[in-house]
Amino acid sequence: MSFISLMGALEIGLIFALVALGVLISFRILNFPDLTADGSFPLGGAVAATLIAGGYDPWFATALAMVAGAGAGFVTGWLNVRLNILQLLASILVMIALYSINLRIMGAPNVPLIGEPTVFSPFLPGEGDAGYWIQPLVLAVIVIVAKLALDAYFASQSGLAMRATGANPRMARSQGISTDRAVLTGMAISNALIALGGALYVQTQGGSDISMGIGTIVVGLAAVIIGETLIPSRSLWIATLAAVLGAILYRLLIALALTADFIGLQAQDLNLITAVLVGFALVLPTIKAKLRKTLGGRNP
Amino acid sequence: MMRAQGLTKTFNPGTPIENRALRGLDLDIPTGQFVTVIGSNGAGKSTFLNAISGDLAVDQGSIHIDDKDVTRLNAWQRAGLVARVFQDPMAGTCEGLSIEENLSLAWQRGERRGLRRAVTPALREAFRAKLSTLKLGLENRLSDRMGLLSGGQRQAVSLLMASLKPSRILLLDEHTAALDPRTAAFVLELTDQIVADGKLTTLMVTHSMRQALDHGDRTVMLHQGRVVLDVSGEERARLDVPHLLAMFEKTRGETLDDDALLLG
Numbered sequence: 001m002s003f004i005s006l007m008g009a010l011e012i013g014l015i016f017a018l019v020a021l022g023v024l025i026s027f028r029i030l031n032f033p034d035l036t037a038d039g040s041f042p043l044g045g046a047v048a049a050t051l052i053a054g055g056y057d058p059w060f061a062t063a064l065a066m067v068a069g070a071g072a073g074f075v076t077g078w079l080n081v082r083l084n085i086l087q088l089l090a091s092i093l094v095m096i097a098l099y100s101i102n103l104r105i106m107g108a109p110n111v112p113l114i115g116e117p118t119v120f121s122p123f124l125p126g127e128g129d130a131g132y133w134i135q136p137l138v139l140a141v142i143v144i145v146a147k148l149a150l151d152a153y154f155a156s157q158s159g160l161a162m163r164a165t166g167a168n169p170r171m172a173r174s175q176g177i178s179t180d181r182a183v184l185t186g187m188a189i190s191n192a193l194i195a196l197g198g199a200l201y202v203q204t205q206g207g208s209d210i211s212m213g214i215g216t217i218v219v220g221l222a223a224v225i226i227g228e229t230l231i232p233s234r235s236l237w238i239a240t241l242a243a244v245l246g247a248i249l250y251r252l253l254i255a256l257a258l259t260a261d262f263i264g265l266q267a268q269d270l271n272l273i274t275a276v277l278v279g280f281a282l283v284l285p286t287i288k289a290k291l292r293k294t295l296g297g298r299n300p
Numbered sequence: 301m302m303r304a305q306g307l308t309k310t311f312n313p314g315t316p317i318e319n320r321a322l323r324g325l326d327l328d329i330p331t332g333q334f335v336t337v338i339g340s341n342g343a344g345k346s347t348f349l350n351a352i353s354g355d356l357a358v359d360q361g362s363i364h365i366d367d368k369d370v371t372r373l374n375a376w377q378r379a380g381l382v383a384r385v386f387q388d389p390m391a392g393t394c395e396g397l398s399i400e401e402n403l404s405l406a407w408q409r410g411e412r413r414g415l416r417r418a419v420t421p422a423l424r425e426a427f428r429a430k431l432s433t434l435k436l437g438l439e440n441r442l443s444d445r446m447g448l449l450s451g452g453q454r455q456a457v458s459l460l461m462a463s464l465k466p467s468r469i470l471l472l473d474e475h476t477a478a479l480d481p482r483t484a485a486f487v488l489e490l491t492d493q494i495v496a497d498g499k500l501t502t503l504m505v506t507h508s509m510r511q512a513l514d515h516g517d518r519t520v521m522l523h524q525g526r527v528v529l530d531v532s533g534e535e536r537a538r539l540d541v542p543h544l545l546a547m548f549e550k551t552r553g554e555t556l557d558d559d560a561l562l563l564g
């Protein structure tokens with residue numbers, strides 16, 4: 001694999017690390033199976049691309065993309081806690097609605113950003129191709145900031161209340177926690193992070209496309225599952241670290257599989273590879289336990 | 301002070317599995333009183349406690365805690381007034397969170413939760429001191445996951461959690477039923493101590509008539525969603541399990557007769 005494609009894989013891996021953090025909040029912390037991601041990721045992209053193409057500051061555009069993502073997550077949560085629509089179904093409704101909304105925002109199936117400024121522009125060298133490592137570096141800083149901010153939040157009173165809401169809602173309520181509010185807040189944060197991923201994605205890929213969201217949730221879940229399989233832990237800061245590393249590893253593995261010509265895989269095989277990877281990650285704990293049993297000779 | 305007036309609750313109304321769990325339940329508990337509650341399975345004891353805590357909205361009637369009408373409030377809105385320990389040791393704590401995190405959740409029961417750290421060094425010290433009163437060695441395991449504790453240890457911690465913040469009423473729903481006899485005795489002793497220390501207004505459901513008479517100041521019996529027996533003071537002091545059992549059988553017979561009459 002060339003240095004350029006390695007950096008490309010790292011770049012997308014870091015972007016999906018944000019998605020993975022969002023998925024970690026909904027699926028793992030709130031225990032809320034949320035598929036909004038397939039709509040909120042392109043929503044972030046649509047808002048950012050449209051604003052940047054319209055001449056707005058890329059940072060402002062990215063911030064607004066996060067606000068839009070938060071709104072989408074809030075609506076999914078609201079459909080569930082206020083209207084009692086099943087979690088999965090609520091998120092599918094929002095995801096479908098977002099397809100139309102994203103088209104409305106972009107006004108066309110895609111919005112190119114060729115030659116437009118991005119959040120990376122100030123850091124990039126003027127001409128030439130020496131900047132391949134710069135975008136991943138900026139992304140890495142953003143991901144680390146997001147991870148540390150989440151760690152700090154989940155160690156706070158409000159963050160702990162959110163964790164209790166997902167773990168034992170009845171107990172949480174008996175301690176005076178408004179579980180509804182916790183779900184709404186958590187879903188907003190989760191989808192804000194996913195939309196941030198979408199906003200950064202369009203700025204690295206040179207534009208936004210209506211179909212860019214397909215499979216986002218599967219990739220995010222794959223990252224979370226790979227992460228927690230490789231670094232199992234009950235500690236939250238390790239769980240966020242695992243999600244980030246899982247996303248990066250996932251993209252590197254994909255890039256490897258695609259560039260290894262002798263395997264003969266092509267880009268359209270991506271979903272198949274993802275399914276195989278997630279399947280492997282799911283059975284890994286069982287295999288590990290079996291190995292430990294046969295090697296260690298004792299039953300834990 | 302807690303006052304329940306004319307509480308009714310019907311599960312699945314208008315269906316073949318309709319179940320009138322509460323049928324006009326009245327109970328008045330003055331401040332500081334420790335009431336034990338007995339009654340056969342399905343008498344409505346848990347439903348009554350869930351109605352007081354706000355886990356369940358009643359169909360009719362009203363609930364006042366300290367002159368505050370809480371009938372329309374949710375469980376989380378009442379949490380500042382109500383502390384509770386569940387029957388299932390798993391129910392009252394979060395097994396995935398550490399002991400100190402669970403205690404921190406209870407430390408803020410009914411309060412606004414902000415962005416401040418949930419477990420500070422000062423708080424940790426306070427928790428350590430509280431836990432050492434349990435004499436279970438848990439003061440050295442603050443960062444252990446709750447799920448690692450035994451049922452008895454978890455119930456002991458649940459009791460401690462219920463007493464961290466002042467409450468206007470403490471609800472205990474067969475909180476020793478899932479424990480082995482020795483652990484149950486320990487948790488019960490702890491209950492007496494915590495209730496006495498905090499002079500807590502308490503409502504304790506128990507499956508044991510012995511426990512019902514040996515603990516607290518007053519015993520009420522529920523049957524078919526109503527209070528059918530209410531003893532305290534001298535009368536209660538003279539009461540023994542066989543007597544109580546006889547009264548239990550009698551009231552049950554009577555209510556059965558009543559129903560038979562109604563049906564007839």
Ligand SMILES: Nc1ncnc2c1ncn2[C@@H]1O[C@H](COP(=O)(O)OP(=O)(O)O)[C@@H](O)[C@H]1O
Nearest residue numbers: 311319321339340341342343344345346347348
């Ligand atoms: N959530 C519920 N849905 C339907 N029926 C219920 C529910 N909770 C309790 N019941 C019924 O109400 C009656 C009273 O139950 P409960 O209050 O749990 O009795 P107990 O005195 O044994 O605690 C029982 O017949 C029970 O089956």
Ligand SMILES: [Mg+2]
Nearest residue numbers: 345346347474
């Ligand atoms: Mg019960």
